[in-house]
Amino acid sequence: METALRPTKLAEITPHRAAQRSSRVRAFGLAEGLQILSRRLNALTPLSPQDEAFLRGLGGPLEIQPAARELSPPQEPRFLVAGWACRFRLLSDGRRQIIGFLLPGDALGLSETARPLESCRVTTLTHCRALSAGPVPNAIREKQHTQLARALRLANALDESFLLDHIVRLGRQTANERLCHLLLELRWRLAQAGLTQGWHFPLPLTQEMLADATGLSIVHVNRTLQQMRREKLIELRHGMVHLLQPDLLAEIADFHAPDPGQWAA
Amino acid sequence: METALRPTKLAEITPHRAAQRSSRVRAFGLAEGLQILSRRLNALTPLSPQDEAFLRGLGGPLEIQPAARELSPPQEPRFLVAGWACRFRLLSDGRRQIIGFLLPGDALGLSETARPLESCRVTTLTHCRALSAGPVPNAIREKQHTQLARALRLANALDESFLLDHIVRLGRQTANERLCHLLLELRWRLAQAGLTQGWHFPLPLTQEMLADATGLSIVHVNRTLQQMRREKLIELRHGMVHLLQPDLLAEIADFHAPDPGQWAA
DNA sequence: CGGTTTGTTGAAAACACTCAAGTACCGTGG
């Protein structure tokens, strides 16, 4: 790591084949996006019918972004409703560290205070669809939609919580543990948005993206994943993962599902 | 790291000798604590005379904590005015990761929203003195002390920014780079509170604490520091550091001083 | 002064990275 460096060309950040494939499989409409968003926010705190109506009113056409498109700050507020993105930082020599992933249902640019996290560079990892959330800050400021506001606060708290998990993962866990932990985090978050089938869920990430998230080299990610497959911990095919022994994985990774209620305000 | 583990006994977390020594050298009074706090907050945004008076009014006797005392959440709001503390997490087998350091002038438990960061476990690393900040949330809620409120928002933003730096450090930097980067961060923060003399500043941390912060083993921290000494990058004696070649250090670590003005709200 | 913690060193092993080459897969264009 000290000597030769992998100069991460940004153009290199391209979508997983399977992700591209699946994104073309079926039309994805506004209705479906709203459903995912609603499901995710309701998992944080039950929304009122007014909140739901407000979200539907956001309407507007879905913003569509190709994979590997950098969304330049300052971010327009939006809800990601399909596809994956990430926040990242680059070192001056090109090493990249992924700060966190953005999954369907996640908000971008909606943190009340202009926080450092929001000024991270963001790039889509797959083909993405987003819903403009421009009216949201005003609606919240005017004390309407208190439940929606609460859900968004909890979403921010969750983001921060994942940041802390990430620090422990990078600082004190082995390659194996890091990957187990990350997979469990992703599965938990996708489950909140109703995008899992049991322990089976989409993972449209290349091994390079996994490496940049876990602080490992691509090759080592590859070998570690294969070891996990050999040990029947996971199955990994066609951009989908199956966690075969979730309890064992959680023990290996020392994973504890977050409890949004805990940050109740 | 996989096999044998260092079962971090919490009782083990003891203060650096030099820190203990210096804490006994001279009496440390309320006035001095207020001065450090004021200097630090003014570095974030200029406080009004009313703000300053309010801070002085916090008064109350200084809370005094010995080293290695865990401050149990929920945190009573307070300002740390002398000594060092840290937020940390433990893995179930005892591995410890330090999430961030708390330095004189830093606030604890003052983040408006109950954030995950505030629910981290916190322990003093050295003998500490703190000022109760109980009245602060109310004062802010009543829209008085807008400048003080702004300073505290900026302080929170800075904390978050250090979290992101920490992630990059742990994920993508070598041992050498991590230590350089951490030293530069600490010196910048201490300088804000007026606790440095040029590039010379106190570092009351054991190598174990540095290891738990940088995600390295104690032994490797030791060797890396010695290498840095041999290369005349730093001097390190009696709990004080001297950064001999700050520009070179910044280049090695890819360090960029934060700009609080950037998160202006 | 003896006990404790912290810092230091050496040797061996474990872990992770680089380099390099090759394979599989997909989309494209001839």
Next chain:
DNA sequence: CCACGGTACTTGAGTGTTTTCAACAAACCG
């Protein structure tokens, strides 16, 4: 249809970093 180019994935070999274990020295504490 197939050859081609591109990307991602896989594998082996060698290297370098980091950890572990163990022992000892130094500094501090009461």
